[in-house]
Amino acid sequence: xxxxxxxxxxxxxxxxxxxxxxxxxxxxxxxxxxxxxxxxxxxxxxxxxxxxxxxxxxxxxxxxxxxxxxxxxxxxxxxxxxxxxxxxxxxxxxxxxxxxxxxxxxxxxxxxxxxxxxxxxxxxxxxxxxxxxxxxxxxxxxxxxxxxxxxxxxxxxxxxxxx
Amino acid sequence: xxxxxxxxxxxxxxxxxxxxxxxxxxxxxxxxxxxxxxxxxxxxxxxxxxxxxxxxxxxxxxxxxxxxxxxxxxxxxxxxxxxxxxxxxxxxxxxxxxxxxxxxxxxxxxxxxxxxxxxxxxxxxxxxxxxxxxxxxxxxxxxxxxxxxxxxxxxxxxxxxxxxxxxxxxxxxxxxxxxxxxxxxxxxxxxxxxxxxxxxxxxxxxxxxxxxxxxxxxxxxxxxxxxxxxxxxxxxxxxxxxxxxxxxxxxxxxxxxxxxxxxxxxxxxxxxxxxxxxxxxxxxxxxxxxxxxxxxxxxxxxxxxxxxxxxxxxxxxxxxxxxxxxxxxxxxxxxxxxxxxxxxxxxxxxxxxxxxxxxxxxxxxxxxxxxxxxxxxxxxxxxxxxxxxxxxxxxxxxxxxxxxxxxxxxxxxxxxxxxxxxxxxxxxxxxxxxxxxxxxxxxxxxxxxxxxxxxxxxxxxxxxxxxxxxx
Numbered sequence: 226x227x228x229x230x231x232x233x234x235x236x237x238x239x240x241x242x243x244x245x246x247x248x249x250x251x252x253x254x255x256x257x258x259x260x261x262x263x264x265x266x267x268x269x270x271x272x273x274x275x276x277x278x279x280x281x282x283x284x285x286x287x288x289x290x291x292x293x294x295x296x297x298x299x300x301x302x303x304x305x306x307x308x309x310x311x312x313x314x315x316x317x318x319x320x321x322x323x324x325x326x327x328x329x330x331x332x333x334x335x336x337x338x339x340x341x342x343x344x345x346x347x348x349x350x351x352x353x354x355x356x357x358x359x360x361x362x363x364x365x366x367x368x369x370x371x372x373x374x375x376x377x378x379x380x381x382x383x384x385x386x387x388x
Numbered sequence: 389x390x391x392x393x394x395x396x397x398x399x400x401x402x403x404x405x406x407x408x409x410x411x412x413x414x415x416x417x418x419x420x421x422x423x424x425x426x427x428x429x430x431x432x433x434x435x436x437x438x439x440x441x442x443x444x445x446x447x448x449x450x451x452x453x454x455x456x457x458x459x460x461x462x463x464x465x466x467x468x469x470x471x472x473x474x475x476x477x478x479x480x481x482x483x484x485x486x487x488x489x490x491x492x493x494x495x496x497x498x499x500x501x502x503x504x505x506x507x508x509x510x511x512x513x514x515x516x517x518x519x520x521x522x523x524x525x526x527x528x529x530x531x532x533x534x535x536x537x538x539x540x541x542x543x544x545x546x547x548x549x550x551x552x553x554x555x556x557x558x559x560x561x562x563x564x565x566x567x568x569x570x571x572x573x574x575x576x577x578x579x580x581x582x583x584x585x586x587x588x589x590x591x592x593x594x595x596x597x598x599x600x601x602x603x604x605x606x607x608x609x610x611x612x613x614x615x616x617x618x619x620x621x622x623x624x625x626x627x628x629x630x631x632x633x634x635x636x637x638x639x640x641x642x643x644x645x646x647x648x649x650x651x652x653x654x655x656x657x658x659x660x661x662x663x664x665x666x667x668x669x670x671x672x673x674x675x676x677x678x679x680x681x682x683x684x685x686x687x688x689x690x691x692x693x694x695x696x697x698x699x700x701x702x703x704x705x706x707x708x709x710x711x712x713x714x715x716x717x718x719x720x721x722x723x724x725x726x727x728x729x730x731x732x733x734x735x736x737x738x739x740x741x742x743x744x745x746x747x748x749x750x751x752x753x754x755x756x757x758x759x760x761x762x763x764x765x766x767x768x769x770x771x772x773x774x775x776x777x778x779x780x781x782x783x784x785x786x787x788x789x790x791x792x793x794x795x796x797x798x799x800x801x802x803x804x805x806x807x808x809x810x811x812x813x814x815x816x817x818x819x820x821x822x823x824x825x826x827x828x829x830x831x832x833x834x835x836x837x838x839x840x841x842x843x844x845x846x847x848x849x850x851x852x853x854x855x856x857x858x859x
Contacts, residue, residue: 250470
């Protein structure tokens with residue numbers, strides 16, 4: 226999975242800035258997407274492209290349980306968030322609805338990857354390749370359940386092993 | 389080896405669990421509100437599914453209900469649609485709803501305990517991160533997203549990874565319990581462990597500093613567990629818990645025999661161990677005031693705002709975060725908290741809008757007037773809290789002081805209804821989040837206790853409430 230990086234070099238990006246509360250009444254996902262990251266970066270919607278990845282620091286997606294946050298990001302084309310760590314509800318929301326991949330990265334990947342870099346994510350090898358800079362990093366593997374929900378295509382398609 | 393309270397509740401709710409696999413956990417109570425449920429009900433319809441246990445599912449409307457005169461129509465059409473949608477969904481799927489005109493309407497985390505729906509040892513979920521509030525009763529209470537709401541509606545279960553255990557021990561006694569409150573204890577905990585300090589854990593709050601607290605105060609503590617990153621917060625039930633729930637509208641008929649069984653089981657065994665521990669001594673803690681844009685950015689009321697260098701302890705992202713926070717908040721490091729002037733005061737939210745919060749705040753307000761430069765409001769956490777407060781004459785105390793006295797709802801905690809800050813306005817707020825834009829685009833939030841908010845309203849700036857006579 227290839228895409229370009231939009232980098233927010235800070236910790237604690239909360240779901241209120243990802244999608245401000247006033248838009249939680251919006252049910253049309255395309256309209257919701259036009260307000261993604263509005264609280265943090267009003268230019269986000271004009272710069273994001275289909276297939277992009279967001280790179281950020283610790284505790285990404287903290288705060289409210291609003292599933293509108295990964296929905297808004299995915300509906301403007303974001304396929305994965307690469308972060309040093311995630312808040313748990315955002316993390317589960319991202320995979321439950323198969324909206325985007327929450328990928329935990331190491332400090333050297335965080336430091337080494339820059340805005341605009343082209344990245345190739347290979348989940349089967351737990352590898353992140355920075356094509357622009359020709360560097361390769363390890364991603365933290367998904368846990369058993371998360372890997373299975375992702376592979377199934379979301380919570381409602383996941384069926385436990387019948388053994 | 390003994391078990392922690394969390395482990396006991398978890399184990400007693402396992403439907404399926406295999407080695408190295410997530411567990412399918414049974415859910416005893418599902419609380420539903422208008423914002424995170426519409427897509428879940430749509431999902432049920434699309435797949436021709438029913439609600440598995442409508443009798444264990446309870447709904448109310450809180451996030452975007454107006455807090456002004458309820459005899460008037462709702463002007464915001466998108467809010468009106470969302471509220472109407474919940475009414476229709478509850479009717480179609482046979483779910484009990486406390487609607488906008490119900491005497492039991494209120495913030496979902498305030499009404500659950502008040503109605504005796506929240507019970508010790510149970511599992512409770514809601515599509516809202518502050519579900520952790522119910523942990524004050526020794527319930528395992530988890531905030532979930534909309535996909536999981538749909539999963540619980542359809543199956544009354546959830547696939548969960550087992551969280552780690554985190555003991556937060558609060559030791560000592562507050563010198564002035566009217567001035568230094570549960571809000572100050574939890575803000576102090578988050579300041580120390582950080583906003584991600586509890587990630588992947590269930591916190592159990594223990595120690596004299598916790599058992600001393602009333603149920604209303606314990607709910608304030610557990611409510612903000614999520615601001616420390618935890619999945620849930622728990623406090624072992626005791627006599628105060630059992631008395632609180634006795635005789636409420638939905639308290640089970642066999643309550644006394646339940647209490648007998650809870651007394652023996654619902655506590656952490658003396659030889660149990662936790663994965664993580666933090667100890668807070670509260671003998672000398674001060675009222676807390678947040679200065680930044682997350683709840684960890686908090687300091688004592690008698691301290692200056694820290695410099696980004698001091699706050700970050702050498703972490704580059706933390707430093708940048710503190711610099712951006714100061715810029716957003718239009719504050720400078722070194723400024724004394726008591727020198728910060730405020731424009732608005734919000735006493736409300738699932739953190740601090742229960743009866744005791746309003747009683748304590750009213751003691752400061754009585755016979756005083758809100759500073760002429762300040763616009764202040766009280767939004768009770770539920771219509772029942774509002775009624776009880778009115779029976780005590782608290783409404784008159786607040787109104788005489790020029791506070792607005794509103795109907796129940798989430799209101800200015802999250803800026804979904806017309807109660808919002810204007811860009812640049814600075815608010816002393818008893819809510820739980822000071823994120824950028826949380827209370828309205830460009831609004832600046834300082835998290836404080838109800839007494840600190842009341843004192844700020846009267847004085848037009850923060851004051852150390854320990855200097856006031858609160859008894």
